[in-house]
Amino acid sequence: MTSLKLGIAGLGHVGCGLVDLVQKQESLRLPGKVEIAGVTARNRNRNRPVSTDQYEWFDDATRLAEDDSINVFVELIGGSDGPAKVAVETALKSGKAVITANKALIAMHGQELAELARENGVDLLFEASVAGGVPVVRVLRDSLAGVEVKRVTGILNGTCNFLASEMLASRRPYDVVLAEAQRLGYAEADPTLDVSGMDAAHKAAILAAIAFSADLDFSKVAVRGVDGVELLDLDLADRLGLRIKLIAEGKITKDDEVVCRVEPLAMPTGHPLARVNGSLNMVRVEGEPLGAVTLTGPGAGPGPTASAVMGDVAKLFNPIARPAFGRAEHHGIRKFVFADTDERSAFFLRVRLADRAGALAELTEALAESGVSVDKLLQDSADENGAAPVAIVTHTCSRREMNDASERVRELESSVGQPQIMAIEDSTD
Ligand code: HSE
Numbered sequence: 001m002t003s004l005k006l007g008i009a010g011l012g013h014v015g016c017g018l019v020d021l022v023q024k025q026e027s028l029r030l031p032g033k034v035e036i037a038g039v040t041a042r043n044r045n046r047n048r049p050v051s052t053d054q055y056e057w058f059d060d061a062t063r064l065a066e067d068d069s070i071n072v073f074v075e076l077i078g079g080s081d082g083p084a085k086v087a088v089e090t091a092l093k094s095g096k097a098v099i100t101a102n103k104a105l106i107a108m109h110g111q112e113l114a115e116l117a118r119e120n121g122v123d124l125l126f127e128a129s130v131a132g133g134v135p136v137v138r139v140l141r142d143s144l145a146g147v148e149v150k151r152v153t154g155i156l157n158g159t160c161n162f163l164a165s166e167m168l169a170s171r172r173p174y175d176v177v178l179a180e181a182q183r184l185g186y187a188e189a190d191p192t193l194d195v196s197g198m199d200a201a202h203k204a205a206i207l208a209a210i211a212f213s214a215d216l217d218f219s220k221v222a223v224r225g226v227d228g229v230e231l232l233d234l235d236l237a238d239r240l241g242l243r244i245k246l247i248a249e250g251k252i253t254k255d256d257e258v259v260c261r262v263e264p265l266a267m268p269t270g271h272p273l274a275r276v277n278g279s280l281n282m283v284r285v286e287g288e289p290l291g292a293v294t295l296t297g298p299g300a301g302p303g304p305t306a307s308a309v310m311g312d313v314a315k316l317f318n319p320i321a322r323p324a325f326g327r328a329e330h331h332g333i334r335k336f337v338f339a340d341t342d343e344r345s346a347f348f349l350r351v352r353l354a355d356r357a358g359a360l361a362e363l364t365e366a367l368a369e370s371g372v373s374v375d376k377l378l379q380d381s382a383d384e385n386g387a388a389p390v391a392i393v394t395h396t397c398s399r400r401e402m403n404d405a406s407e408r409v410r411e412l413e414s415s416v417g418q419p420q421i422m423a424i425e426d427s428t429d
Pocket of ligand 1: 129131132156157158159160186187188194199299300301
């Protein structure tokens, strides 16, 4: 193909970023010419940082998806269902290649859409759906096809990473830093998706499905976000030599099943993941006979994400209609499962204790009753409400023992508010 005709649905941050790149394509390295044949968005008259008046306007994304004037449908609407899904299905059925940045759509319906793409002999590309500008989907799917992947870990949400590093660095509270992430265009339209861990979970599930040739089952992805993490937690962890990060992980179990989860973890400040700050994302792929590969870069923001969309556009000059998740017919299909609770690690625990004699003893006793032993302990003076923050690093124990301990801690009369508990990522990683 020497010329591609895009239909762009969605003119938000990323859509405008893409229009901008198309308009300055002479400075890029595309193998042919890219035109915009039509555009659509919720609101035609909104003020936008790029001019779109010269492009044919469609009131409806589905109409654009099936229009003969386009050969590539670019979906930047968002949302796992509704107009985005209908339009993508329509485009695939009409024989158009589809490029999307929509991780929710791919995480929830990617497999059926991949099948639709295969039936219609067209490409479904979603590089921009994971880690923004970091080229990880195609690297994992194509470049690392010769690697038996054992584990994929990463920082997959720029907003959460920005929150965790900026709150600590600037000593500003959660709400203020979140508002800044929104202003910088990192956060989703609904930032709950970011802070609840859901956005990172969508991305982790996509990577795990590709890495392990697995049946993507989002209902089996365990998700915890940073919405309960306070400046106090970040500060106490810092004083114990730990950084708190929202970490995504996919790995193979001993029964050859796939565990995929997102949760805040604490890790030593020298850990490679601990050094990834701001809105940066990082993905580490471990496997045989490769060892490990790490990719880091801007995981959010209009420019980086639009550049990933443009990378997919460039790919379409030489389409090969490869299965969207890279899984060939002859591959065995692995299942997603929840992790078992035998997994062992050290844990970071933060509680607020009523400032009275014996409260600390009750806490350590509750831990001891569950078989959890204390490695380090730090206590500050009581705050204005009479509650003293206590942070503990435990010795290695199982998640089962820690869950049991956390139940006991919650029930302590001296415990004020919700305790914070997170596993500590192995420093030898
Ligand atoms: N809201 C996402 C993030 C960017 O903060 O990483 C788009 O995936």
